[in-house]
Amino acid sequence: MSTTVAxxxxxxxxxxxxxxxxxxxxxxxxxxxxxxxxxxASLRLMPPGTLRLRLWSLASFGVHFLGQSVxxxxxxxxxxxxxxMPLRPGFVTWRPRxxxxxxxxxxxxxxxxxxxxxPAGSDDDGALLIHCxxxxxxxxxxxxxxxxxxGRMIGHD
Numbered sequence: 001m002s003t004t005v006a007x008x009x010x011x012x013x014x015x016x017x018x019x020x021x022x023x024x025x026x027x028x029x030x031x032x033x034x035x036x037x038x039x040x041a042s043l044r045l046m047p048p049g050t051l052r053l054r055l056w057s058l059a060s061f062g063v064h065f066l067g068q069s070v071x072x073x074x075x076x077x078x079x080x081x082x083x084x085m086p087l088r089p090g091f092v093t094w095r096p097r098x099x100x101x102x103x104x105x106x107x108x109x110x111x112x113x114x115x116x117x118x119p120a121g122s123d124d125d126g127a128l129l130i131h132c133x134x135x136x137x138x139x140x141x142x143x144x145x146x147x148x149x150x151g152r153m154i155g156h157d
Contacts, residue, residue, distance in 0.1 A: 005048040006039055013038040049102070057153040064149060065110070072115040076133065090135040091120065094143050095127045098151055107150050111143060 014035035021027050079085055098104045108119040108128070117139060120131045132139045 002048045009042050010035050010039040061149050061153045076115040087133050088135050089133050092130045092132055092139045093127045094130050094140045103156055
């Protein structure tokens with residue numbers, strides 16, 4: 001087990017504790033204990049892997065994701081406020097290229113945050129069913145492009 005991973009996770013869990021519980025000095029011992037317990041559990045349930053975040057790609061993905069999220073949010077709001085709402089909601093089948101199950105799950109979690117699409121399950125062959133507001137849009141192509149950026153960020157080129 002990598003000490004660096006354990007320290008990183010403990011730091012993140014403690015920071016999360018501080019955000020939730022507040023910054024009172026009396027709560028720090030409980031926060032340290034909670035962070036230690038959460039770190040132990042996370043290392044047992046999800047041992048350190050070979051994931052290597054690329055910082056430049058992470059920053060680039062973050063900016064891209066924020067732009068996509070705002071753009072899609074505006075588009076969804078515009079469609080919802082239009083009386084005619086020219087939508088064709090439904091499901092699109094899309095096959096991810098990420099090999100690792102954990103990488104695919106992480107990508108699904110990230111892509112579910114984008115307005116207008118939602119991973120809703122998978123078929124027996126591993127293709128994902130994506131619920132979207134308009135099946136006439138290039139949903140599969142957009143997800144492929146997003147997956148490539150995500151894969152670059154986590155070092156799965």
